[in-house]
Amino acid sequence: MANIEEIRTRVRLGEFEVTNGHTTDFPGSYSGYDDAWNQVKFEKKFHIDVIRLTDRDLEFDMVGIDCAIANAFRRILLSEVPTMAVDKVFIYNNTSIIQDEVLAHRLGLIPIKVDPRLFEYRTADDTEGTPEDTVVLELKVRCKKNPNATKDTTDPDVLYVNHKVTTNNIKWLSQGNQAALFKDGIHPADEDVLIAKLRPGQEIDIKMHCVKGIGKDHAKFSPVATASYRLLPEITLTQPVEGALAEQLKQCFAPGVIEIDNIDGVLCVVSVDSAVCCRCAVGCVCVLRARVAAARKDTCSREVLRHDTIKDCVKLTRVRDHFIFSVESTGALPPDVLVTEAIKVLQAKCRRVLQELEDVDSDDQ
């Protein structure tokens, strides 16, 4: 029975293979288990813990859900949560050494800090754009010689004015009532992203149209730098690991995963401390025992299974329904908003198909 429970809830990491990788808790798979979907049971078990949240990063644990659904959120975060990005570039002048098309591509990839929920999608045949679906940005920079530069200097920062074109040079041109809606203005998410370098006499004069889009169409619309999850690692010591083996075990894992305790509680005669031991073989009688201190920090490298002396002392598993999500926003929206939007996108997908099925039903009647 214990073994069945493990097959259902853990992914086992073996020396050469991963076993129990698939979800098997479907009705009919196991006798004695009620695996039919039960919303009440799900709500009882399911919980989310936010570990870290900053304006760009989010780490949270999602516990009690199947990977099919967790993976849907990850996929949606990467490719289906909309953002605004530069899509049309009108080049009035570009005498820099960067070719027009390369420059346009670079501009497209710059994250713009503006809430895409306040905009509509622009229709494919629309070339002008309206204030409801387009943000207009301008990049107008001309490089000059610095007349005050000393004669012997070779530093381009001193020799030239405006020789670095960065996201700071991008100015927002408010359309319609946008100025009232966006009191703080619209800017690229990051300052000082280098776009091009100029030399005296060179000029870039560009207008850009930012439109709403999704990562599926072009990666520039992806709202995340990364969105990934890993399963919670679990390390079980099947027998006590002591002495030199304990030290060897500790070395096999990332720092902090395994700690070594001096279990007899007697002062170590050499280091004169009951918690730590000198670990010199000579004159020390302490009993050192390994303990799993923080399995979460494990990288799941399976290094330990390469050592014949200790590989039978440990069991490496991962908790099947414990997802450690990591979401890193590009800056358009805070990461927590991205996750809520992703959940709403999956909901919208379900509703759309459901609506379709019901429409077909009513058409037939």
Add this chain to the structure above:
Amino acid sequence: MTATVDSKTRQVEIAPTDNCEDETCKTFVLHNEDHTLGNALRYMIMKNPQVDLCGYSVPHPSEKKINLRIQTRGTSATDVLKQGLSELTTVCDHILTTFETSVVYYKEMNPSSESKEHPEPMDT
């Protein structure tokens, strides 16, 4: 329901089979969907004890559609699909409220963390 529905106007159609009258076995073609909905939906439908088999495939990576096959032990496959979809919607609802509660709780516990420009790298 007709065997084929115009794919231009419909996002969902039923793949034509030899035995169109059999309501318990159907292949649904979901247009403009991929593994995202396919796998999540397959899981929810497999959780239904009435279902004998549920699987999906992406027939070609550059065609934006999936085939979702449902075979049941007697109930209508369409009803099973509808149930799966509405259950998945309810699950999303719960996840959304749980997530929002957790974020609010975190922000209450860590009032300053929100505005931290360069967070200290976490010890991993």
